[in-house]
Each structure stands twice: as C-alpha cells, then as structure tokens.
Amino acid sequence: MSTEKKSAGEIQEAIKQGAITREYKADAKRVIQALNGLRSTEVMSYLQYMQHQYMAVSLLSPGMKAEFQAHATQELDHANRLAERIQQLGGVPIYDPKEIAQKAANVGVVPEQGATLTEMVAEDLMLERQQIETYSALVREIDNQDLVTRQMLIGILAETEKHASELADYLKRTAETK
Numbered sequence: 001m002s003t004e005k006k007s008a009g010e011i012q013e014a015i016k017q018g019a020i021t022r023e024y025k026a027d028a029k030r031v032i033q034a035l036n037g038l039r040s041t042e043v044m045s046y047l048q049y050m051q052h053q054y055m056a057v058s059l060l061s062p063g064m065k066a067e068f069q070a071h072a073t074q075e076l077d078h079a080n081r082l083a084e085r086i087q088q089l090g091g092v093p094i095y096d097p098k099e100i101a102q103k104a105a106n107v108g109v110v111p112e113q114g115a116t117l118t119e120m121v122a123e124d125l126m127l128e129r130q131q132i133e134t135y136s137a138l139v140r141e142i143d144n145q146d147l148v149t150r151q152m153l154i155g156i157l158a159e160t161e162k163h164a165s166e167l168a169d170y171l172k173r174t175a176e177t178k
Contacts, residue, residue, distance in 0.1 A: 019088050019148075026145035032091030034138050035082050035149070039093060040103035041131055042079035046072050048111040048127060052120040055113070064117055064170075071124070071163055078156050085149055107134050118174055121167050128164040135160060 006014075020028055049072035056065040083093035094100055104110065108130050112123040135157040142150045 018090060020090065024146060026142055026149070028089045028091075031142065031146055031149055032086050032089050034141075035086045035089075036091070036094045037103045037107060038131075038134060038138065038153075039079050039082040039086070040100040041107060041109040041127075041134065042075050042082065043100050044104040044109050044111050045127055045131065046075040046079065048113075049075060049124065051111065051113055052124065055120065056117060064121070067166070067170075068120075068124075074159060074163070078159070081152060081156065085152055089149075118171065121170050121174075125164060125167040125171065128160055128167060131160050132157065132164060 049068045053065050053068035053072060056062075056068055086093045094103065109127060112127075114120040114123050135153055139150055139153050139157065142153070144150070
C-alpha cells in the first residue's frame with residue numbers, strides 16, 4: 001500500500017469508481033445487466049412461490065405451505081443480494097414491474113399456477129432448473145474477472161440447486177405413493 005498522498009483528482013476518481021479498481025477485469029455494464037436479469041427471475045420466483053403458498057392452504061397442504069414460504073423468502077433474499085451487488089458496481093437495480101417481468105421472460109421464467117399441488121411443485125422445479133442454467137452460465141462467463149460477484153453467484157447457485165433437489169425429491173415421493 002502506497003503511503004503517498006493522493007491527489008484530489010485521484011480521490012474523486014476513487015469516489016466515482018467505488019469498488020471498481022484496476023484489478024476488476026469484467027465489463028461492469030455487462031455484469032450489471034446480467035445481474036438485473038437474474039434479479040428479475042428471483043422476483044418472479046418469489047411471486048410464484050408466494051402464490052403457491054397461498055394456494056397450498058386451500059389444498060390442505062400445510063407442510064408444503066411452509067416449504068413454499070421458506071423458498072419464497074430465500075428467493076427474495078437472492079433478489080436483494082443481487083440488487084446490493086448491482087449498486088456496488090455502480091448500477092441501478094430495476095424495480096419497474098413490467099421491466100422485471102420482461103427480463104425474466106427473456107430467460108424463460110414466467111410465473112405459473114398449477115391446479116394441483118403436484119403441478120405447482122413441478123412448475124417450481126422447472127423454474128429452479130432454469131435459474132440453475134442461467135446462474136451456471138454467468139459464473140462461467142465471469143470466471144475470475146469479478147471475484148466478488150462470482151462468489152455471490154456460486155452461493156445463490158448452491159441454494160437454488162438445493163431447492164431443485166428438494167422439489168424433485170417431493171415429486172419422486174409423490175410418484176412412489178401412487
């Protein structure tokens with residue numbers, strides 16, 4: 001670390017750049033765009049899980065109600081973590097509902113409402129699998145160019161894979177009891 005006194009210009013540039021230093025190798029605008037796309041899928045996932053949670057009660061499925069609620073909470077946490085990183089990179093998290101829906105649809109994430117509990121779980125499984133593919137592709141694209149974003153994405157990816165595994169296990173158990 002240099003002990004030289006920094007010029008006013010260097011300080012202003014540091015303020016403008018924030019966390020982005022010479023060692024940041026990714027295209028920050030591209031990363032922000034991709035993170036906003038992922039954030040959109042997380043918001044849509046949250047809405048779908050909440051809808052399924054509401055409907056699970058009327059289907060006399062209190063166990064799944066709690067599971068849908070837990071997954072919804074995690075999806076919202078993912079969206080918030082992505083928003084924080086977008087801001088750190090100098091971007092603005094999208095908040096317009098139409099834009100969120102459009103960006104999510106661009107990667108194949110559209111909320112669905114099945115008529116049965118099994119259909120709802122299958123919809124959630126397919127949504128989680130779509131997100132796994134999207135997160136995996138972005139992790140590979142970023143590689144070592146943005147270590148903090150990569151680490152965050154890998155953490156969210158691990159949680160998303162866990163969700164998919166839990167949903168698939170439920171569907172397997174359901175199929176075995178028929």
